[in-house]
Every structure is written in structure tokens, then in C-alpha cells.
Amino acid sequence: MRRAASIQLHPEALRHNLSVARRLAPAVPMWSVIKAEGYGHGLLWAAQALADDSDGLAVSQVCEARALRAAGFEGALLVLQGPRDLSEVHACTEFDLQPVLHHSAQLDHLEAASVVLPVVWIKLNTGMNRLGFEPAQAPKVATRLQAAGHGQGGLHWMTHMACADEPEHPQNARQLDAFATTVAAFPGHRSVANSAALFAGWGRGGAAAGEYWGRPGIMLYGAHPASVPAEHLPEGPDGDLRPAMTVQAPIIATQPLAPGSTVGYGATWTADAPGRVGIVAMGYADGYPRHAPSGTPVLVNGELCPLIGRVSMDMLAVDLSGVPAAQVGDRVTLWGEGLPVERVARAAGTISYELLTRVADRLQPGN
Structure with missing residues (x-):
């Protein structure tokens, strides 16, 4: 039963906030992150509002990407957690998805499925210790994927910053250095910048080489990243973000x-x-x-x-x-x-x- 309380959604705010992300990292392609039901706003609603102005849409799981394809969205789709089993590996090929691979079990699933993924992203664990291959594994992972024919349309690299909402934290320099050093030997795109990293000025990951992609999430919906002290950075409309x-x-x-x-x-x-x-x-x-x-x-x-x-x-x-x-x-x-x-x-x-x-x-x- 519906309540007297209500939610008003503002699609024009999403598009404005994406333009803010582009100002923070000029000429950097942007994955608009719409995971978790568009941060509570609605998956399909967020996709409809952002698809035409984004370089691609990013979700967490294959099931979200399936729903977007079923609704008619034809653009690039990034799956941040990648495939979990054989059926999801097949879905990546069927629906032309760009999966993020972060664990050896996913490589095993690819081999068992006997499919070839044209575009693949490899996630490196540079210090977050959540998802990702250790940097020392990067050559082996890349070789294994390329030997099976994966990534002929692009073998790309990403990591996730643990302390981007605290730009002066020493962990940030360690992660940026580890990522830049590791991927320097490989072609392909790179991505490190979620909303907090974009505000910190790391849209290009702290390095000039390679094409970096941004991954704005929470800022698209009109909020600054978590833990940003009010006395240091403006919030909401004062920071040129508009609530969605x-x-x-x-x-x-x-x-x-x-x-x-x-x-x-x-x-x-x-x-x-x-x-x-x-x-x-x-x-x-x-x-x-x-x-x-x-x-x-x-x-x-x-x-x-x-x-x-x-x-x-x-x-x-x-x-x-x-x-x-x-x-x-x-x-x-x-x-x-x-x-x-x-x-x-x-x-x-x-x-x-x-x-x-x-x-x-x-x-x-x-x-």
C-alpha cells in the first residue's frame, strides 16, 4: 500500500551532475554508474536519464545488465563484479557486456564456457583488498586471457581507491603508483576515478599515458562522496551538484x-x-x-x-x-x-x- 510520503525524481539533475563530472576530468570518457537500482532512484529510470549523455553505463551484476538490454538499452554496459558462473559468462557474450574480471575463478569459468569475450576489464587490487588481482599477477592474467582470444576488442585495466574521499591520505599515492607502474607495460584503457577520485583530481589516475575512463556514481545523484568534511568542500547545490x-x-x-x-x-x-x-x-x-x-x-x-x-x-x-x-x-x-x-x-x-x-x-x- 502506498504512503502519503512521496519521492520526486529529477532527471535533469542527473544530466547536470554528469556535466560536473566532465568538468572535473575534461575529455575523459565516463561510465555512469547506476548500480543498486540507480542508487535507489530506479535502474531503468537512471538509465533513461543518462544513456544519451554517457559513454557507457556501469552496473554491479549481470542481472542488472540483462534488465537494461531487455528494456532496449543498446550502448556499452560495464559489469563491475563480472560473471559469477557459467551462465553469466554466456550472458556476457549474448548481451555484448564488458565484464570486469577480478578473481581466478572467473578465468576458470571463461575456459569452461568456451566463449570469447571481445572486451574485458581486469581489476587490480592495489590496496583496497576487496576485489582484484594482485599487481604481480597482471602479466599472467593478461597472457591467459589473450591466449584464449579474449580482449581482441580491448583488454583494459581498473582499480578502486580506498581513501579517495580523503585526498591527503598516504594510501592514495601508494595505490596510484602501484596501478600506474603495473599497467604501464600494457595497452588498453585505464580507470581509477569514482566520484571521490574525480573530486580529488584523479580523473586520469595521476598519469598521462593511456586513456582513462571515469566512473562517477554518487555524485550523479546530487551528493558528494562519503566523509567529505563540510568545512573543506561544499555540499549539494553549493557544490554545483543538484539532487536527483x-x-x-x-x-x-x-x-x-x-x-x-x-x-x-x-x-x-x-x-x-x-x-x-x-x-x-x-x-x-x-x-x-x-x-x-x-x-x-x-x-x-x-x-x-x-x-x-x-x-x-x-x-x-x-x-x-x-x-x-x-x-x-x-x-x-x-x-x-x-x-x-x-x-x-x-x-x-x-x-x-x-x-x-x-x-x-x-x-x-x-x-
Whole structure:
């Protein structure tokens, strides 16, 4: 059953934010990352908004790529986790996918499938220790693939930065050096730059040789990467990023508050002056973070107001003292236009990625 809370999606914001990525790395081709249901915005919706302006679309899994092909998307598709079994290897050939190979088990699957993949990306583990071949394995992996005929249309290389959202972290230099040194002996494209690495200026991976591809993700949806300190870099619209999602819900009740009145479960918030509370039809069952503390900002009639008390399953309370004209039926912005999602995430002790991807599907599309 759909809720009174709603999500408004802004496709023009995605395209604008992709243009920001291109300004950060001029002349660098861009994979627009739409994994995890387009970071919670919808896989097909994100693809429709971005396909014409992107050099290719990137997803995590083969099943996502299948859905895009079934929906009629014909452009380049990168599968970041590569094939998991023989059937997915065959799908890579059937649907003309560009898989990222990161483990020897995938090489075994390729041999067992007896197929040839025209374009292949090899992921190197330069310090993230999540996915990827060790740099010392690169010659052996490349030789094994080429001997089987793979990569005749391109054998390319990528890695993932562990600390790109902290540009001064020494891990970054180690990873960039390891990657550049390893791939120097090989032809093909390179890719190191997710959103954080693009903001850090590493669209070309710190090296001039070879064609580098960017992989913008979270920034496409209007949020700066996790852990960017607010005092160092601007956020949301102030950083020339536009939110692609606005989450709103109506005020469904108001209550007068006398000094000493408490609000919500556990009576964790107490009024210290006369005031008024607004009850908003949004809660943790809708994807709002239950652990958001009192003081987390919301937007009521264009004014910032603090959340007060504990978030309930499908309601939350806000202090309306600063907006005396607010009334039942007024819509409250939980994040989006006018209130960057990372500001809410920071107040709640989480990251924008989590908020965007956890909004429950019982919220209805807005107008």
C-alpha cells in the first residue's frame, strides 16, 4: 500500500551532475554508474536519464545488465563484479557486456564456457583488498586471457581507491603508483576515478599515458562522496551538484507543547518553552533512519526545522516553533531540493548512499 510520503525524481539533475563530472576530468570518457537500482532512484529510470549523455553505463551484476538490454538499452554496459558462473559468462557474450574480471575463478569459468569475450576489464587490487588481482599477477592474467582470444576488442585495466574521499591520505599515492607502474607495460584503457577520485583530481589516475575512463556514481545523484568534511568542500547545490531525489511527506497532525512536555517513545526530548510539534507521515519503515537524533534538519515551508524525539515506524516529529503558519497538510522535505541529503546523513551519523538506497518502495512517485 502506498504512503502519503512521496519521492520526486529529477532527471535533469542527473544530466547536470554528469556535466560536473566532465568538468572535473575534461575529455575523459565516463561510465555512469547506476548500480543498486540507480542508487535507489530506479535502474531503468537512471538509465533513461543518462544513456544519451554517457559513454557507457556501469552496473554491479549481470542481472542488472540483462534488465537494461531487455528494456532496449543498446550502448556499452560495464559489469563491475563480472560473471559469477557459467551462465553469466554466456550472458556476457549474448548481451555484448564488458565484464570486469577480478578473481581466478572467473578465468576458470571463461575456459569452461568456451566463449570469447571481445572486451574485458581486469581489476587490480592495489590496496583496497576487496576485489582484484594482485599487481604481480597482471602479466599472467593478461597472457591467459589473450591466449584464449579474449580482449581482441580491448583488454583494459581498473582499480578502486580506498581513501579517495580523503585526498591527503598516504594510501592514495601508494595505490596510484602501484596501478600506474603495473599497467604501464600494457595497452588498453585505464580507470581509477569514482566520484571521490574525480573530486580529488584523479580523473586520469595521476598519469598521462593511456586513456582513462571515469566512473562517477554518487555524485550523479546530487551528493558528494562519503566523509567529505563540510568545512573543506561544499555540499549539494553549493557544490554545483543538484539532487536527483526529493523525499517529502505531509504534516498529519500538530500538538501544542507546554514547557516540560515530552515527545515520542522514551520521552527523549523535552520542551523548555511553549511550542508546537508537527507529526510527519514518514518513519523508519519508509527508509528514514531510525537513529536520526533530535536536531536532524527537515524543511517546512522553506524553513529548516529540527526533528525532535525518536523516529517511529511511520511517523516522526518536528519542532514547528520557527514556522508558526505551518499546518496539517503542509509538505515537509526530508531531503532533496533545498536540503542536501548529505546534511541529513551527517546529522544521523550515516552516509548519503545509505539514505538514498534505503527509501522504501511504498513511497509514491511525486508530481
